[in-house]
Amino acid sequence: MKKSIYQVGAVVILSAFLAACNTDTDEPTTSNAASEEPTETEQVQTEEQQETSETNETNESDDSSTDQNEESTEPSEETKAEQEDKDDTDTLTYISNGQTFEEKAVTSTSDEMNYTIQHLENYTLTSEEPGVDSLLNNADEKTSMQIEVVKKEDVTFDQLKESAKETISVIAPESTKDLDLTSTLEERKEIINIVGYEALLEDEKVVKVVIERDNLFVTLTIYDNVQADLTDAFLQMGLTIQ
Template sequence: MKKSIYQVGAVVILSAFLAACNTDIDEPTTSSAANEEPAETEEVQNEEQPETTEANETDESDDASSDQQEEATETSEDTKAEQEDKADNTTLTYISNGQPFEEKVVTSTSDEMNYTIQHFENYTLTSEEPGVDSLLNNADEATSMQIEVVQKEDVTFDQLKESAKETISAIAPDSTKDLDLASTLEERKEISNIVGYEALLEDEKVVKVVIERENLFVTLTIYDNVQADLTDAFLQMGLTIQ
């Protein structure tokens, strides 16, 4: 009987001991898991923080880009306004009957040929025939200028020069002269070559001028008279062709 009591007591003691052991083993596991959770939370916070930083950097970049675009737009508008103002105030000076004159000019584009010209406000650019335009003096129909523009690959300066000289010689064989245009080359660096001839028939004048620019040739045929003397006016306008 005592032996059975001892056995039961031993079993009870052993069970209590095992229960205590199990408690000691489980507690560290629970404690470890609790300790790991803050670490995971910190990692999640660290992962989320760069996104916030990147978002802030993106906002700052967008703001800077917007500011730059606004500045570029303002600069573009200012430049355009300056160009328009400059165009409205562009003038050309010419000599007529020994007197200097200065007039405002406007810019026109040829309908048939790929060029622009600056001309006085009371003149009109019109297409006369394929390859030939006319600049007409609205105040005097007796004075005008024909314009022919060709690309360099189509002809040479010497060919155009020879053709102009032959035309003038045929108009007035006994009253022709070469024009002195040396000052034009000195004053206008964009003109690489220029030559001119004049034929005089009583009080009427016909002038042929061949101009070489970087990318094209221009042939001007000016119809003028002694009274109007607008040859230099037409020439100054013709020199702006480009």
């Protein structure tokens, strides 16, 4: 009888022990699950943070793209300098001894007369006498050009034309010729009229050219020689007078 009581007591104690064990293991599981499950407020905060993060990333991407576009369209300082230098550089093209040359030109202003001229760098504009300037070739003193500029109200084109023709005829009555300047008149629309005459004295030659522009007349007297052949160079410089 006592044995049966002991057996029953043992079963009861064992059952109570197992129940206690089950209770201990279930509670932590429930507690962990509850702690891991986000509340509704936490979910809303998380979604808002994600949206804010995505917006910031999008804005940063747009700003970066804009900066890259601005950098790609903005010319470098070196490019700007090169462009400005190119814009400020004038050149003159002329023919000498059958070859075409293109050289840098500079602008000078007459000290005595109210005009400007573009000429090659190795030339100097100087005042020779009242009403007459000289453009000197620094490399060859035998080649030069006299320049006379007068207002239109003081004289006519025909008068200057006849004077130039008479001067050439006196220099070399038997070796003078008219210059064909038709192409110059066609290419340069700012020139209204132009005539030219040439006198040849052995290897030396003298050329007179009369140019009519809107506001003035220009008479050029070119002193050249066969070896240098700079008549066209002087003419191209003279055509820039204004």
